[in-house]
Amino acid sequence: MNQVVELGFTFFRIIVLAFVLSVMVFSDKLSKSPIIVYFxxxxxxxxxxxxxxxxxxxxxxxxxxxxxxxxxxxxxxxxFGASAHVAFRDREISKKKTIIICCIAYFLFSCAIWTLDNRTIIKNIFSAIALDFLACESLFALKCSKAFNKKEFSLLGVAAIGVAVVKLLEIIMGKMPVVEIIIGALSCIMTLYFLFRLFKDRKGKFSILFSLANVGGCWCMITRYFCSGTIRMIIDTFGIIMIFIMSVIQYRGKENDLF
Amino acid sequence: MIYSENIFICIVVPLFLAIYFISDNAKSFVGSFIVGMIICLVSAYISGYVEYVLAFDHEWMAIYITPIIEEIMKAIPLLMFMFIFEPDNKTMILIAVGLGAGFATFENCCYLLENGADSFWYVIIRGVCVGVMHIVSMLLLCYGMILSKKFNAVSVPAFAGALSFSMIYHSLYNLLVSIPGASSIIGYCVPLATAILLYIPYHTLRKELT
Structure with missing residues (x-):
């Protein structure tokens, strides 16, 4: 019965999100964009x-x-990955709409990952690819925004690659709680350093939010063994959406003119 | 056991000869019809091999794996045709319908020879449900590709989306008809209902073309 409720709920939220997006898309230039086909x-x-x-x-x-x-x-x-990617790169779409599209796309993206069967290795591979994809997009955005110097940017890259390597090792060798907790803790410390630096340099509230989201992501890596599936899904989705919002803002520059 | 290769030769030879005596559109349709039959034969080989490797029983194969293999195999010629000849939408639909009809016809011939054609209801079900289902799944894929062309979104994700939609449609039909009772009756109604629904976009698209 629980499964029926869960499936019904998934069905319902897909419908609602599709409706929200279609209202937005059909009332704009976006109706001629490939995003509409992907969606x-x-x-x-x-x-x-x-x-x-x-x-x-x-x-x-x-x-x-x-x-x-x-x-x-x-x-x-x-x-959904493709639609978020197209929205992210298309400078003709307004910033607000890009963020809304990316949020919905990545929410549905995580829904699609969670519809995969638990026993399939594909689920793990796709989760890893999804995280790496997001990490790359975020890094690219940060590089464009020039918020960090070369050294710091390399450290961020190493952190992203480290997370990807751990993910791959997990796929090959099974779950490794100790390694994940150590890597997660290191990422947390590193992100806190960036947070401190951003506060010090007053680079803007969105950079701070980005760092907070990153801390959330690292924290999620540590707590994944103590949280239930649904809570983890909510945290993951929140983290993904936050990272992406920050990426878009950083990529487009002019942080404070959005809200 | 039936000799499907022999049946294939028997049906294909007159069609192959007919190609030389007919005009453009008809030629395309008959050509794609023959390709659809070849695809059906090759899909049966692949399904048989996968069944042997995975040690699945026949029913599980039909519900879970066969739809995936068949839809991928049917998509390959359509995709090749689309990229090599860059046809207009009208020709794309013609080719898709030809492929689906050829596939369904050959599959029906083999099933009827294997199980006999003495039961009228069985013949009707095979013709109206399975036959229509293959055409509808091909049309779904074709509409998907036409739509992605229209919006300049011809890409791997767009193709994967259209293909997975046609696969899930085929699998759903196989799943519904595999359990006797109300579910199989619903399953038998699905292809005709979707064919009627698909007529609306087809009609719109045809108006746009002319």
Whole structure:
């Protein structure tokens, strides 16, 4: 019964988000952008996936190792990732709309990751790729904004690569709580240093928020063994959205003219 | 056991000869129809191999793996045609329908020869449901590609999205009809209902083209 409620809830939030986005998209120049295609396909794919899982649950109790549902989840991941990427790079779209699109896209992106079967290795690989993708986008944005000097930027890059390596090792060797906690703690210390420096130099509230989000992400890495799946999903999604908002603002420059 | 290669040759030879005596659009349709039949045969080989490797039973294969293999195989010629010949939308739809119809026809022929055609309801179900389902799944993929072309979004994610949607549609049909009772009745109605629904965008698209 819980699964039925969970699937129903997923279905509902996809519909609501799709509605919000379609209202926004159709009332703008965006109606001619590839984002609309990516979003339409993505929403259709996720709805199909949810409906398939629902029917499967009603008819067959035993769940398969791999099915078309997994493929459609991967399709959804690619589509939402692509739509956020296009929105991020398209300078014709206003900053506010970019942020809204990216938030919804990454929320649905994490929904698509969570629709993958728990037993499939693809879930881990895609989560890792998703995090790396976000890390790269954020680093790129930071590089453009010139908020950090070369040395600090290299340290940030090393941190992002470190997290990616840990993720890959986890996929190959299984869970390693001790290593993850150490890496997480180191990332936390490093991010706190950047936070301190940003406060000192008064680079702007959004840079501070970015760092806070980064601390949140590192904290999430440490606490993942103590939190339930749903709480982790909420924290992950929040972290992803925060990082992306900060990235967009940094990338576009002029931090304080948004709100 | 049936000799599907022999059946294939028997059906394809007259169609192949017919290509030389017909005009452009008809030629494209018959050509794609033949390609659809070849794809059906190759998909059966691949499915058989995967079934052997994964040691799945036949029903599990039909529900979980076969739709994935069949949809990927059907998408390959459409994609190749799209990138090599850069056709207009009208020709794309024609090719997609031809591929789907060829695939469905050959599959139906093999199933009927294997299980017999004495039951009228079985023949109707195979013709109206499975046959239509293959055409609809191809049309879904084709509309997806046309839409992505229209919005300058021809890319891997767009193709993956359209393909996964047609896969989930095919899998859903196979899943519904695999359990007897109300679910199979719903499953049998799905292809016709979607075909009727798809007629609306087709009609709009045709108006736009002319």
């Amino acid at each position: 339409t396909f993505g929403v259709a794919t996720l709805l199909g996936n949810t409906f398939y899982k629902f029917v499967h649950m009603l008819l067959i109790t035993e769940s398969p190792f791999f099915s078309a549902a997994e493929i459609s989840s991967i399709g959804g991941i690619l589509l």
